Amino acid sequence: xxSSNSPAMKVLLLTHSYSPEHSxxxxxxxxxxxxFTAKGISVCVVAPKNGGLPQENExxxxxxxxxxxxxxxxxxxxxxxSVLQSAASIPVCLMTGRKDVVIAxxxxxSTLLSGYIVSRLLGxxxxxxxxxxxxxxxxxxxxxxxxxxxPLITRIILFLLRHADLVVTVTRGLGEVAKAQGAKPVTVISxxxxxxxxxxxxxxxxxxxxxxxxxxxxNLGLSQGLDLVVRAVAGLSNKVRVRFVxxxxxxxxxxxxxxxxxxxxxxxxxxxxEQVLEQYAWADTCVVSLRxxxxxxxxxxxxxxxxxxxxxxxxxxxxxGEAANIIAASAAGNIVGQDLGSLMEHLENLxxxxxxxxxxxxxxNWVVEHASLERLGEKYVHxxSTLLxxxx
Numbered sequence: 001x002x003s004s005n006s007p008a009m010k011v012l013l014l015t016h017s018y019s020p021e022h023s024x025x026x027x028x029x030x031x032x033x034x035x036f037t038a039k040g041i042s043v044c045v046v047a048p049k050n051g052g053l054p055q056e057n058e059x060x061x062x063x064x065x066x067x068x069x070x071x072x073x074x075x076x077x078x079x080x081x082s083v084l085q086s087a088a089s090i091p092v093c094l095m096t097g098r099k100d101v102v103i104a105x106x107x108x109x110s111t112l113l114s115g116y117i118v119s120r121l122l123g124x125x126x127x128x129x130x131x132x133x134x135x136x137x138x139x140x141x142x143x144x145x146x147x148x149x150x151p152l153i154t155r156i157i158l159f160l161l162r163h164a165d166l167v168v169t170v171t172r173g174l175g176e177v178a179k180a181q182g183a184k185p186v187t188v189i190s191x192x193x194x195x196x197x198x199x200x201x202x203x204x205x206x207x208x209x210x211x212x213x214x215x216x217x218x219n220l221g222l223s224q225g226l227d228l229v230v231r232a233v234a235g236l237s238n239k240v241r242v243r244f245v246x247x248x249x250x251x252x253x254x255x256x257x258x259x260x261x262x263x264x265x266x267x268x269x270x271x272x273x274e275q276v277l278e279q280y281a282w283a284d285t286c287v288v289s290l291r292x293x294x295x296x297x298x299x300x301x302x303x304x305x306x307x308x309x310x311x312x313x314x315x316x317x318x319x320x321g322e323a324a325n326i327i328a329a330s331a332a333g334n335i336v337g338q339d340l341g342s343l344m345e346h347l348e349n350l351x352x353x354x355x356x357x358x359x360x361x362x363x364x365n366w367v368v369e370h371a372s373l374e375r376l377g378e379k380y381v382h383x384x385s386t387l388l389x390x391x392x
Contacts, residue, residue, distance in 0.1 A: 009388065010042045012099040012124070014089065014115045016108040018047040018063065020056050022272060024191065024303035025105055025131065028373065031194040033061055035377030041384075044096045046089055066092045086110035093118040101384055103127040106134055109157065116160050125165040125387055128183075131191075133174055133296035158182065166387050168380070171322050173299020187383050191303045192371030193310045200274060202311050205281045212240045212351040214316070215283035217276065218304045220248030225291030225338070228318065230254060232343040234263035240347050245279055246270050280313055285333065285350055289318035292338040301326065306371045308332070309363030316346065331361030 017023040019030050033043050037060030045061060048068035055063055066088040069081045085108070093102070093114065102124045104115025112128065119126035134157055161167060162182040168189050169175040175188045214233065216226060226244070233240045241264040244254065251267065258265040271279060280286065288305050290297040298321035305323060308315055315333030317324055324335045336346045 008040050008042055009101065009384065010097075010099045011036065011044070011384070012093060012096060012102045012118070012122075013043065013045045013105070014093065014103065014111040014118070015045065015047050015105040016085075016111060018045050018050075019058070021050050022270075027194060027197075028191055028303075029105070030058075031196075031373035032377040032380055033058070035374060035381060037061060039381050041381070044099070046093050046096070048085060048089075062096070064092055064096060082108065082110040086114040089114045090117055094121060098122060099124045100388055101125045101127055103129055105129045106131060109134065109153070112157065112160050116163065119165075126163070127166045127168060127384070127387070128161060128164045130161075130167055130169045130174060130178060133177055133300065166383065168383065171299045171301050173322055177296075177299065189376050189380050189383070190371060191301065191306060192373045192376050193306045193367050194373045195310070195368075196374075198310065200277055202277050202313075203281045210351070212347060213282055213284045214240055214242045214287060214347065215245065215279055215285070216242070216287040216289065217245040217271075217279055218302070220244060220246050220251040220254060222250060223291060223294070223297075224248075224250070224289045225318070226250065226254055226287075226289060227257060228338060228340065228343060229287060229289070230258050230261065230263050230265055231340055232347060233265060234258075234261035235340075235344055236347055237262065237264050239351050240264065242266065243268060243279065243282070277311075280308075280311055283313065285314045285316045287316045287318060288323065288327075290320075290323065292318075292320065297321065297323075306367055309371070310367045312361075312363050314350075316350075318343070326366070330363045330366035332363040332366075333361070 013029065013033070015025055015029060017026045019026055033045070036043050043061045045063045047063065047065060049065045066085070069084045089111070099122050102115050102119035102122065104111040104127070106112050106128060116126055158181055161178060164183060167178050167183040167186045169178055169186060170189070170191050172188050175186045178186050214229070216229065218224070220226065229242060233242050243266045245268045247270055255267055286308050288302055288308065290300060290302065297319070300321070301323045302319070305315070305326065309330055309332055315327055317327045317333055317335045318338050319335070327333055327335060334346060336342055
């Protein structure tokens with residue numbers, strides 16, 4: 001990675017989720033840090049305590065935990081927890097010693113502030129790993145529900161982005177937005193698939209009926225806009241059945257909606273490993289959805305999309321912008337208008353094609369070319385080396 005007279009790079013990663021937890025940022029960073037350590041980079045990860053899960057021993061990676069302060073549901077308590085986590089993480093970071101680079105993953109927003117403070121106290125470069133369109137999402141989601149807090153936190157986020165030594169975004173659109181907001185330099189390193197973790201294939205399941213099996217596997221939150229799916233299948237109850245596999249803030253409300261409409265929707269809790277492949281085997285099509293009324297989702301790509309492409313699943317895309325472009329470029333499924341009539345028509349058409357979906361498209365090849373986390377990790381190393389002035 002570096003010339004013989006350059007010392008090994010020392011990196012501190014601040015993240016709200018790390019192995020053995022399961023989350024998109026955890027999978028991204030586990031794969032990236034394997035590349036980092038293979039290149040001789042010294043890595044320390046600082047993250048909240050994980051509820052007692054045993055910490056995995058990863059060669060070359062030191063993991064340090066700080067108090068997580070529970071999982072409150074009320075907004076005021078969530079804000080307090082974020083402040084406490086930010087404060088608790090700073091002394092933990094400082095005790096890890098001198099670093100060349102401090103990387104803060106966003107979200108959670110608390111890591112952004114503590115990462116900036118720690119980087120300045122350690123005299124290190126400050127890198128922001130930006131996964132979503134913050135601060136734009138604050139106004140679009142109205143998550144703060146406060147005319148005082150929203151502009152205040154927006155100004156804080158913009159200040160920190162503009163004072164970062166490097167901003168890394170997961171899509172091109174997010175990169176353009178960050179540049180327009182004053183961040184520089186900005187580089188794009190997308191999400192993707194860690195191929196080394198996928199050693200099994202999707203099993204074959206014998207079908208004995210003509211119902212269309214529709215699967216949504218992921219977060220059941222406000223961002224996904226899954227009401228549309230429930231309402232669509234309520235009108236096709238003798239032709240289509242749906243599984244929602246996951247948890248989230250909207251799960252209970254979606255269950256109530258499905259019950260009120262007598263919609264054939266089954267709700268299952270999150271699954272891991274081989275059980276994910278069993279769900280994919282059951283499905284004739286997998287839904288990827290982002291609500292249409294938040295402008296930021298034009299340049300948001302759900303991380304689950306890359307996995308569906310890799311496993312050659314047929315995709316029903318209730319998305320637009322960059323996510324829709326990927327589905328079209330890989331010929332992996334259909335982009336559907338996000339209205340009731342369009343989705344019902346699409347599902348009815350798909351139902352007549354059951355059994356003809358063996359060949360999906362070019363998803364697996366597209367992932368290998370564009371979304372291999374090993375290759376993307378090497379791109380990250382190059383970006384950090386350039387930032388520090390190291391020679392490749």
